[in-house]
Amino acid sequence: MSDPTPRTAPPRVGRSGAGVPVVGEGERAAEAAPVVDDVSRPDVVLCPGGPMLVRGRLVVEDDQGLRHTTHRPVSAICRCSRSATLPWCDGTHKVLPATLRP
Ligand code: FES
Numbered sequence: 766m767s768d769p770t771p772r773t774a775p776p777r778v779g780r781s782g783a784g785v786p787v788v789g790e791g792e793r794a795a796e797a798a799p800v801v802d803d804v805s806r807p808d809v810v811l812c813p814g815g816p817m818l819v820r821g822r823l824v825v826e827d828d829q830g831l832r833h834t835t836h837r838p839v840s841a842i843c844r845c846s847r848s849a850t851l852p853w854c855d856g857t858h859k860v861l862p863a864t865l866r867p
Contacts, residue, residue: 814866816841816854827852 810818819825819842823835833852841854844867848855858866 811844811867812841814863815844815858816867817844818842825852 806820808820812818819835819840820838821835823840825833825835825840825842827833842852843850843854843858845858845861845865847857847861847865849857
């Protein structure tokens with residue numbers, strides 16, 4: 766039987782006051798977030814049962830406090846906490862039972 770508890774908490778999303786998007790700064794970052802009025806092109810997409818897709822250059826803070834920079838136009842952040850390349854999604858969520866998917 767598998768453990769239904771994720772190994773790590775998923776990263777949080779926010780933006781820095783300097784305009785550089787940051788994941789993991791919590792409420793303080795959310796207060797500094799610019800108004801987004803183009804909802805046709807979201808910056809963050811939560812994939813059902815899969816990763817969180819983020820657009821653009823970001824700094825992602827993991828549960829250890831380590832910061833990782835995105836290098837792709839769109840990056841996939843693991844939400845199931847089972848990836849071997851955390852905080853990035855490596856596709857492991859696809860082989861998990863439905864009860865363990867985010
Ligand atoms: S969401 Fe965790 S490996 Fe894809």
